[in-house]
Amino acid sequence: MQELELVVSAVNAATPQIRELRLKAVDGGTLPPFAAGAHVKVRIPGLADARCYSLMSFDASGAAFDAPDEYRLGVRLEEASGGGSRHMHGLGVGDRLGVSSPQNDFPLAVGATGEATTVLIAGGIGITPIASMATALTAAGRPWVLHYSGRSRSQLAFVDELATLAGERLVVHADDDAATRLDIGALLATLSPSQHLYVCGPKGMIDALIEGAKTRGWPAEHIHFELFTAAAPVAGDQAFEVELAQSGQVLTVPADKTILEVLEDAGCDPMYDCKRGECGVCTAAVLEGVPDHRDYFLSDAEKAGGKLIQICISRAKTPRLVLDL
Ligand code: FES
DSSP states (O other), rough: OEEEEEEEEEESSSSSSSSEEEEEEOOOOOOOOOOTTTTEEOOOOOSSSSSSEEOOOOOOHHHHHHHSSOOEEEOOHHHHHHSSHHHHHOOOOTTTEEEEOOBBBSSSOOOGTTTSSSEEEEEEHHHHHHHHHHHHHHHHOOEEEEEESSSGGHHHHHHHHHHHHHHHGEEEEETTOOOEEEEEEEHHSSOOOOOOEEEEHHHHHHHHHHHHHHHTTGGGEEEEEEOOOOOOOOOOOOOOOETTTTTEEEEEEOSSSSSSHHHHHHTOOOSSSSSSSOOOTTEEEEEEOOOOOOSSSSSSSHHHHHHHTTTTEEEEESSSSEEOO
């Protein structure tokens, strides 16, 4: 993957928690193109893992996708920041960043939507890839509607630009306003399974949408999503052991770590990418034990079979898992 050195050209406070960063090439030249849903990985000094940020565009001419002269990122300051969002919020104009070329794990199938209205749903900072999708659908002349939800209206970033782009296609929801609070079930009841759903937001929103859409007969290929958070401990999580069959090594996975993190701590070099249970790169074969599946990659049948596990997020229902690693 191409590594770019970019310079911060503008910083805007979109909300008290969200900053917009605009990045340009150091020589001011054109940047690599991207498609709606794409992200870049930003190297953060002192952190082993790069941080992923979706690329935003509100330019319906399409030029910002095909020959961008800047990348626009929206970064929410996370209360439990591991250092990534805090570093990004500390940047000023003129600071330089090492950034990957764009990569897309959340592609928009513009041609697959036919005449049916594409339904875009964003929760909080999940608006960043969804805004680009609204822009791309506009550029392609396809029908769409955007439901944008947050804790309160004041926490919703980029509403003015979205309103300019969307007009009446933008529906704003606020949790603290009973009249507009997003009700996923009620929304789905107004839609048809022939429509494609694209959602980016917190896990609770995505889980509710997937569950509700499946129950109402949506085919899996019409449900598209991207999660913003990596694996997080769930109340009641317990430590368990992992035996690596190829070496015989036995490791303990504490309640607040993933199998992947424990393998890395032990000096192993496991394959991974998203660390959110979406991409499938970290799949491992289970030889013994029962996985506690928490990913979005394996099919229901694969999960029920219990022979595969996403080690970046899933855990164990039994005291020990034996993995073919
Ligand atoms: S790293 Fe993507 S599913 Fe685990």
